[in-house]
Amino acid sequence: MKFFNCILFLCFIQISIYAQLNNTNYDSIIQPNIKTVLLHDKNWESSEAILDLAQPTPLLLSFDELGNQKKNYTISFQHCDAYWQPSNLLATEYISGYLELNINEYTFSENTTQSYVHYQVEFPQDNLMFTKSGNYVAYVYLNGDKNQIIFTKRFVVLNSKVSISTSVREAIKQIEQSNSKQQLDFELNIQALHVINSNQEIITLIQQNHRWDKTTNNLEPTFINQNKLTFLQNEEASFESGNEFRLLDVQSLLSTNRGVFKNYSDSLFQKHALLETDRQRRGGSYVLTPDLNGGLHIHNRDFNLNKKNSSDYVWAHFSLKFRNVDSLGSIYLMGKLGNWQKTALNKMRFNTKCNCYEVKLLLKQGLYFYNYEYVKHTDKKSSVYAIEGSFWETENDYTILVYYRERGTRYDQLVGLKNINSIKQ
Numbered sequence: 001m002k003f004f005n006c007i008l009f010l011c012f013i014q015i016s017i018y019a020q021l022n023n024t025n026y027d028s029i030i031q032p033n034i035k036t037v038l039l040h041d042k043n044w045e046s047s048e049a050i051l052d053l054a055q056p057t058p059l060l061l062s063f064d065e066l067g068n069q070k071k072n073y074t075i076s077f078q079h080c081d082a083y084w085q086p087s088n089l090l091a092t093e094y095i096s097g098y099l100e101l102n103i104n105e106y107t108f109s110e111n112t113t114q115s116y117v118h119y120q121v122e123f124p125q126d127n128l129m130f131t132k133s134g135n136y137v138a139y140v141y142l143n144g145d146k147n148q149i150i151f152t153k154r155f156v157v158l159n160s161k162v163s164i165s166t167s168v169r170e171a172i173k174q175i176e177q178s179n180s181k182q183q184l185d186f187e188l189n190i191q192a193l194h195v196i197n198s199n200q201e202i203i204t205l206i207q208q209n210h211r212w213d214k215t216t217n218n219l220e221p222t223f224i225n226q227n228k229l230t231f232l233q234n235e236e237a238s239f240e241s242g243n244e245f246r247l248l249d250v251q252s253l254l255s256t257n258r259g260v261f262k263n264y265s266d267s268l269f270q271k272h273a274l275l276e277t278d279r280q281r282r283g284g285s286y287v288l289t290p291d292l293n294g295g296l297h298i299h300n301r302d303f304n305l306n307k308k309n310s311s312d313y314v315w316a317h318f319s320l321k322f323r324n325v326d327s328l329g330s331i332y333l334m335g336k337l338g339n340w341q342k343t344a345l346n347k348m349r350f351n352t353k354c355n356c357y358e359v360k361l362l363l364k365q366g367l368y369f370y371n372y373e374y375v376k377h378t379d380k381k382s383s384v385y386a387i388e389g390s391f392w393e394t395e396n397d398y399t400i401l402v403y404y405r406e407r408g409t410r411y412d413q414l415v416g417l418k419n420i421n422s423i424k425q
Contacts (some may be wrong), residue, residue: 060124204402286391
């Protein structure tokens with residue numbers, strides 16, 4: 001009877017979590033005083049959040065909270081299916097050990113005008129291990145109360161069983177778009193799986209530049225040949241190439257760097273960086289510029305101290321000269337610096353005085369690896385083409401993800417993952 005009550009209690013907790021997560025966009029920062037949420041391999045800050053069951057190097061989650069008051073935060077995890085809906089598994093079925101972790105590692109900011117508390121936690125740990133592959137959402141909440149979620153972050157757990165061969169080329173199927181799109185062709189070797197019907201058991205997705213908002217729906221293979229699935233000239237596997245990301249350098253607030261016109265402090269001692277006005281790049285020529293495909297890298301050049309708690313925050317003022325001919329849609333500043341979200345915080349407003357679009361974001365000091373782009377959003381469709389242009393030569397990262405719903409099971413395994421660069425193939 002006690003065991004039955006325990007199971008009911010766990011189910012009740014999960015139903016509560018489902019309700020919270022279903023009302024929350026994944027990779028969302030819910031509390032505005034939470035900044036610089038990063039999740040990556042503990043040894044590589046610019047890596048993506050991928051945990052390999054065969055080589056479980058821990059992931060490191062870190063974030064800042066503005067202010068100088070330390071709070072009690074907890075992290076828990078939800079297993080999801082290939083389309084990021086909560087799976088039909090209890091937490092005890094995909095986690096061995098504790099089901100949550102207290103975030104006990106924190107430091108207060110030093111020598112900064114903006115006070116903040118820096119938190120971080122590594123997982124998995126000896127007392128919390130993941131036992132199943134697939135999609136996961138980490139959610140952090142206050143004072144042990146799952147109704148007080150402050151942010152969510154996605155990551156994947158891989159159990160590699162499928163080999164993937166790939167190539168990226170100019171999209172030639174759609175002739176009118178061949179100079180602005182990139183096409184992925186690839187082949188899956190599923191010999192290690194016990195597949196009876198690949199259309200029902202295999203789900204294949206493609207992601208551009210590690211962005212979940214730029215991920216295809218399930219792709220159908222062009223050819224099925226015994227243990228191989230071949231994807232050729234699949235329209236769903238062609239992507240708008242876009243342009244190289246714009247670069248911002250605020251690694252120093254004592255001097256102006258790339259993209260910065262002027263640094264200053266206001267009457268409240270808050271730091272500001274006025275950036276050079278950006279202009280529309282559509283219609284221009286393609287220029288190869290090294291970037292992190294929308295990523296960022298935190299670095300402080302002003303003081304030789306720990307960048308985690310000695311890098312200050314600065315208000316970065318962005319402006320864009322763009323003639324919105326049809327006057328429809330909204331303009332957003334996009335990148336990892338805004339968590340790839342289209343929100344009121346990164347929506348640009350038109351200023352009649354300067355005849356340009358403007359927005360300001362509070363950013364932690366960073367190396368020139370603050371990447372960003374401008375996106376026009378109309379009728380639930382977003383495109384960089386109107387402002388940035390799109391060139392098939394653009395350097396982009398692509399990730400192929402292969403999920404397997406084995407017969408008789410209730411969850412999607414992540415059994416294949418391959419990253420490919422459009423230039424460095």
